[in-house]
Amino acid sequence: MKLIVAKFGGTSVETIDRIKSVASRIKNEVNNGYNVIVVVSAMAGETNRLIKLVESLTNDYRTSEYDTVISSGEQVTSGLLAIALNDINIKAKSYQAWQIPITTDDNFSKANIENISKDKVNFELDNEYVIVVPGFQGTYKNRITTLGRGGSDTSAVAIAAAFKAGRCDIYTDVDGVYTADPRVVSNALKLKTITFEEMLELASQGAKVLQTRSVALAMNYNIKLQVLSSFEDKPGTFIIGERQKNMEKTIISGITYTSNEAKITLFNVNDKPGQAAMIFGALADKGINVDMIVQTSTKDGEATDITFTVLQSDLLNAADIIVKLKPEIGYNKMIEDSKVSKVSVVGSGMRTKPGIAKIMFKTLADNNINIQVISTSEIKISVLISSDYTELAVRTLHDEFQLSN
Amino acid sequence: MKLIVAKFGGTSVETIDRIKSVASRIKNEVNNGYNVIVVVSAMAGETNRLIKLVESLTNDYRTSEYDTVISSGEQVTSGLLAIALNDINIKAKSYQAWQIPITTDDNFSKANIENISKDKVNFELDNEYVIVVPGFQGTYKNRITTLGRGGSDTSAVAIAAAFKAGRCDIYTDVDGVYTADPRVVSNALKLKTITFEEMLELASQGAKVLQTRSVALAMNYNIKLQVLSSFEDKPGTFIIGERQKNMEKTIISGITYTSNEAKITLFNVNDKPGQAAMIFGALADKGINVDMIVQTSTKDGEATDITFTVLQSDLLNAADIIVKLKPEIGYNKMIEDSKVSKVSVVGSGMRTKPGIAKIMFKTLADNNINIQVISTSEIKISVLISSDYTELAVRTLHDEFQLSN
Numbered sequence: 156m157k158l159i160v161a162k163f164g165g166t167s168v169e170t171i172d173r174i175k176s177v178a179s180r181i182k183n184e185v186n187n188g189y190n191v192i193v194v195v196s197a198m199a200g201e202t203n204r205l206i207k208l209v210e211s212l213t214n215d216y217r218t219s220e221y222d223t224v225i226s227s228g229e230q231v232t233s234g235l236l237a238i239a240l241n242d243i244n245i246k247a248k249s250y251q252a253w254q255i256p257i258t259t260d261d262n263f264s265k266a267n268i269e270n271i272s273k274d275k276v277n278f279e280l281d282n283e284y285v286i287v288v289p290g291f292q293g294t295y296k297n298r299i300t301t302l303g304r305g306g307s308d309t310s311a312v313a314i315a316a317a318f319k320a321g322r323c324d325i326y327t328d329v330d331g332v333y334t335a336d337p338r339v340v341s342n343a344l345k346l347k348t349i350t351f352e353e354m355l356e357l358a359s360q361g362a363k364v365l366q367t368r369s370v371a372l373a374m375n376y377n378i379k380l381q382v383l384s385s386f387e388d389k390p391g392t393f394i395i396g397e398r399q400k401n402m403e404k405t406i407i408s409g410i411t412y413t414s415n416e417a418k419i420t421l422f423n424v425n426d427k428p429g430q431a432a433m434i435f436g437a438l439a440d441k442g443i444n445v446d447m448i449v450q451t452s453t454k455d456g457e458a459t460d461i462t463f464t465v466l467q468s469d470l471l472n473a474a475d476i477i478v479k480l481k482p483e484i485g486y487n488k489m490i491e492d493s494k495v496s497k498v499s500v501v502g503s504g505m506r507t508k509p510g511i512a513k514i515m516f517k518t519l520a521d522n523n524i525n526i527q528v529i530s531t532s533e534i535k536i537s538v539l540i541s542s543d544y545t546e547l548a549v550r551t552l553h554d555e556f557q558l559s560n
Numbered sequence: 561m562k563l564i565v566a567k568f569g570g571t572s573v574e575t576i577d578r579i580k581s582v583a584s585r586i587k588n589e590v591n592n593g594y595n596v597i598v599v600v601s602a603m604a605g606e607t608n609r610l611i612k613l614v615e616s617l618t619n620d621y622r623t624s625e626y627d628t629v630i631s632s633g634e635q636v637t638s639g640l641l642a643i644a645l646n647d648i649n650i651k652a653k654s655y656q657a658w659q660i661p662i663t664t665d666d667n668f669s670k671a672n673i674e675n676i677s678k679d680k681v682n683f684e685l686d687n688e689y690v691i692v693v694p695g696f697q698g699t700y701k702n703r704i705t706t707l708g709r710g711g712s713d714t715s716a717v718a719i720a721a722a723f724k725a726g727r728c729d730i731y732t733d734v735d736g737v738y739t740a741d742p743r744v745v746s747n748a749l750k751l752k753t754i755t756f757e758e759m760l761e762l763a764s765q766g767a768k769v770l771q772t773r774s775v776a777l778a779m780n781y782n783i784k785l786q787v788l789s790s791f792e793d794k795p796g797t798f799i800i801g802e803r804q805k806n807m808e809k810t811i812i813s814g815i816t817y818t819s820n821e822a823k824i825t826l827f828n829v830n831d832k833p834g835q836a837a838m839i840f841g842a843l844a845d846k847g848i849n850v851d852m853i854v855q856t857s858t859k860d861g862e863a864t865d866i867t868f869t870v871l872q873s874d875l876l877n878a879a880d881i882i883v884k885l886k887p888e889i890g891y892n893k894m895i896e897d898s899k900v901s902k903v904s905v906v907g908s909g910m911r912t913k914p915g916i917a918k919i920m921f922k923t924l925a926d927n928n929i930n931i932q933v934i935s936t937s938e939i940k941i942s943v944l945i946s947s948d949y950t951e952l953a954v955r956t957l958h959d960e961f962q963l964s965n
Contacts (some may be wrong), residue, residue: 209639220640231613
């Protein structure tokens with residue numbers, strides 16, 4: 156019998172009625188002849204409630220005790236969904252990570268899956284049970300671990316890989332991946348397919364449909380992944396390995412943006428070896444991720460300007476660290492700017508079709524949008540612009556690359 | 561090192577502040593040189609919230625899925641208390657039932673403990689960890705079980721027995737066991753000691769300090785049990801095996817009452833063998849517990865009246881069953897009365913001091929309180945009276961037996 160893995164996010168199991176609706180969706184799959192492993196998140200809001208309880212006691216997330224508390228939200232949903240399924244005569248059992256077991260390393264609160272045992276679950280599947288697995292959970296040497304925020308997507312993909320599922324459906328509150336945010340670009344189109352690499356760039360560039368890590372995992376194991384809505388009954392977006400021949404024409408798959416970054420510029424930094432290592436090493440030591448970095452080219456021995464971006468939530472800490480390092484860095488002025496957005500053009504076709512960057516930069520220039528920082532990958536070009544122009548940039552780029560056709 | 565088990569009920573861990581206060585209490589025990597295993601309930605209100613979720617899906621409590629959902633409340637508290645302890649530099653680890661493991665039979669939602677493994681917990685205790693165990697939980701063949709409402713007391717006593725603890729402290733929202741309900745009898749006294757048997761009678765007669773089952777277990781294993789307040793810092797009531805010689809004078813240890821019973825009387829029941837078995841068998845088959853039973857003595861072959869009590873919550877069901885059996889029973893009239901209370905005098909000294917019943921009945925008669933039903937055990941006399949006279953009966957009996965001295 157063919158196996159599918161279906162994962163439901165927090166809003167999809169937010170209420171008892173929604174859990175019942177998930178159950179009837181699973182019943183359809185069973186009636187269509189599928190074996191099903193369901194992966195569930197905590198009911199929306201529950202994980203935040205639990206984190207708040209822990210945070211009123213400690214700031215230390217890296218313990219099994221943290222994970223013991225936080226993982227209980229998914230445990231509850233898994234039991235409730237199993238009950239809802241049995242209630243409509245679909246045999247179902249919940250399996251917590253320790254019951255399967257799903258073993259991880261000991262990075263509590265952001266553990267990595269190491270192994271998923273198959274015997275017990277396969278035995279139940281052979282007896283036509285639907286298995287309900289709480290996402291986000293793992294176990295390390297008899298302790299409870301969790302996989303980090305959004306880890307339920309990773310659970311689903313890892314389970315799909317371990318049990319060689321024919322498909323992994325990620326049900327969420329949007330109905331697929333769009334060429335741009337439909338709230339910004341009214342004629343944005345839902346993509347029927349998108350490649351793993353494109354999805355990776357979209358995810359890391361702010362399209363909050365799938366956790367980056369789960370996409371990377373699906374790519375490694377070549378899992379047939381589908382993102383679809385749990386509220387509507389229609390196909391979503393399939394995430395695929397490579398575009399088929401007749402689809403080569405798709406050069407750009409989407410325009411995306413993030414507004415949660417802030418820019419720091421240091422003027423007249425002493426130009427000597429090791430400056431960048433010192434600055435970004437100090438930030439990394441405090442757990443601050445730096446995204447884009449630009450350094451003006453200089454002649455040997457002259458001062459240089461360094462610009463970089465961090466998350467807005469890290470801006471104060473980052474500035475603080477830089478100020479303390481001023482004697483060593485030797486800059487004469489620091490400017491912070493949190494009114495910035497990063498706009499990205501993503502498409503695996505970019506690789507074979509040069510000139511995308513030129514079109515992007517010209518389109519922005521034609522609209523008087525100043526580019527502050529540029530960063531590129533093989534299948535993505537990102538620019539930092541003033542946040543005033545975010546919507547304008549996304550819309551005109553969407554038009555220019557004819558993504559509504 | 562001497563081991564104590566300390567159990568904290570739902571109100572004792574209701575808020576983060578109270579959890580912190582529990583942690584500092586445990587810290588004192590550790591600083592006094594004790595090894596400690598803490599048993600915790602769910603935060604007050606949490607178990608009811610979880611039960612409500614399940615009840616909106618099913619009425620079937622006898623599944624592991626029910627237990628998976630319901631047991632999560634204790635899991636959360638155990639993690640939070642371990643965090644709170646570590647935060648004040650007391651090494652602590654939570655251990656869920658499956659991690660220890662505490663194995664039970666497969667009576668899901670009201671399982672019985674079969675075995676408690678000691679190796680893992682002893683290893684941690686040897687390394688001076690405080691172990692925090694969620695009460696109420698068990699495990700059966702890789703599934704989650706729970707011990708039934710109030711099962712955390714049972715968990716605590718069973719753990720105290722398994723690890724041969726020197727003492728088992730049950731922290732709750734009252735500061736001990738009283739000679740009568742202090743809300744009814746203003747000069748009720750807190751007992752320094754009470755015997756297991758007395759406590760058993762008190763618990764089953766409505767003194768809601770300890771779950772009956774946990775008292776029976778403590779009696780079997782002769783656990784030194786103490787009931788005390790988690791909000792005040794003073795000794796509670798010790799529950800002991802046998803009274804010491806110099807305490808023999810304590811004949812009566814307390815007056816207790818329940819108001820949740822209802823009375824059913826059947827008039828002119830055909831007097832033939834098997835009538836009682838038929839009536840009470842039919843009730844038992846539907847899970848209805850009958851408490852007191854009185855049958856008027858009859859001459860052979862004459863009709864008789866039968867009176868019995870059930871929980872008020874079972875009254876409608878019970879009456880329904882009786883009505884359906886009317887042809888077989890052959891009574892001519894049924895009267896139901898839920899305005900009744902059961903008042904009991906409890907004391908192990910009763911055994912060796914006859915005449916207690918006489919004093920009790922005379923006291924009630926002197927106050928014009930009519931006795932409807934009487935039931936007795938070796939150390940207890942219970943009477944059913946109109947609920948209008950509950951407080952009066954408790955107060956005058958408390959005075960008559962001089963329990964304030």
